Amino acid sequence: MAEAASPRVYRCYAKVNLTLEVLGRRADGYHELASLVQTVSLADTLRVAPAEAISCTVGGLSLLEEENLVLRAASLLQAHTGAPAGAALTLGKRVPAAAGLGGGSSDAAAALVALNRLWGTRLPMRRLADLAVRLGSDVPFFLRGGTALMRGRGEQLDWLPPMPPRWLVVLAPPHALPRKTAALFGALAPTDLGDGARTLALAERLQRRVPLRELDLVNGFARVARGAFPRLAEAWETAERLAGRPFHLSGAGPALFALADNAEDARQVARRVRTLGFPARVARTVRRGHAAE
Numbered sequence: 289m290a291e292a293a294s295p296r297v298y299r300c301y302a303k304v305n306l307t308l309e310v311l312g313r314r315a316d317g318y319h320e321l322a323s324l325v326q327t328v329s330l331a332d333t334l335r336v337a338p339a340e341a342i343s344c345t346v347g348g349l350s351l352l353e354e355e356n357l358v359l360r361a362a363s364l365l366q367a368h369t370g371a372p373a374g375a376a377l378t379l380g381k382r383v384p385a386a387a388g389l390g391g392g393s394s395d396a397a398a399a400l401v402a403l404n405r406l407w408g409t410r411l412p413m414r415r416l417a418d419l420a421v422r423l424g425s426d427v428p429f430f431l432r433g434g435t436a437l438m439r440g441r442g443e444q445l446d447w448l449p450p451m452p453p454r455w456l457v458v459l460a461p462p463h464a465l466p467r468k469t470a471a472l473f474g475a476l477a478p479t480d481l482g483d484g485a486r487t488l489a490l491a492e493r494l495q496r497r498v499p500l501r502e503l504d505l506v507n508g509f510a511r512v513a514r515g516a517f518p519r520l521a522e523a524w525e526t527a528e529r530l531a532g533r534p535f536h537l538s539g540a541g542p543a544l545f546a547l548a549d550n551a552e553d554a555r556q557v558a559r560r561v562r563t564l565g566f567p568a569r570v571a572r573t574v575r576r577g578h579a580a581e
């Protein structure tokens with residue numbers, strides 16, 4: 289029996305990649321990764337209400353139906369479980385799309401969890417994870433969120449203890465690169481590849497609850513992102529000058545983030561880098577991938 293009959297609103301948190309090392313290309317066309325991933329408070333909202341059929345309206349952004357991972361998640365769960373119910377889904381986009389912040393993947397993971405509950409289908413986490421990876425390599429991470437060591441194509445996850453909360457600033461220059469993620473993976477040269485050692489070393493330190501340091505952060509897409517996104521290199525340099533600290537790429541970019549000392553420091557940095565004309569948001573690390581409001 290379906291458990292909840294009234295609408296619920298879920299927050300779908302974004303992520304940053306504290307490290308992202310690409311180890312090499314696999315026979316199946318995907319790349320082997322080693323990444324330290326962390327959810328942050330920047331979030332979309334997903335409202336879920338009972339309905340006869342599945343529908344999804346999106347506010348804050350125009351999304352093509354076939355690119356809407358929430359609809360794809362709903363159809364996949366329905367096909368897999370044979371649930372006869374529908375759902376009226378309303379997605380409020382606040383996380384910049386296709387920026388390297390995992391917004392769409394987080395929405396999809398929240399949809400799986402929310403509908404598994406609404407429809408009373410009760411799939412256990414590992415079955416939801418099997419469905420999640422079919423929607424995207426980093427969707428399984430968002431089923432739980434927090435801090436994780438991500439390997440394989442993104443689906444092998446080792447959960448780490450929650451980090452002491454950190455404030456950060458997320459800067460998201462817009463772009464119009466079609467099939468961005470595939471394009472950036474395809475542009476990697478052998479010199480961009482890593483061996484995963486820096487990621488494993490950071491995972492080991494976080495396991496021992498040693499605080500994160502600026503020099504722990506690394507991203508194998510840094511070189512190709514500068515070439516692929518027009519004017520990113522210039523914006524990156526200016527952001528670092530205005531903020532007086534390094535900015536780091538998240539995912540395959542073009543989103544950048546900087547660590548802050550506290551909330552006030554983060555607000556000041558956001559104010560300064562906003563003069564670039566791109567969205568700059570203050571965020572903090574969170575221990576979860578989604579939360580019902």
Ligand code: C5P
Pocket residue numbers: 317318319320321423424425426440441442469470473
């Ligand atoms: O899994 P997802 O749909 O997010 O991946 C989008 C594209 O990014 C893939 O089609 C593939 O080209 C590339 N990719 C990759 N290796 C990964 C994840 C993604 O090459 N581990």
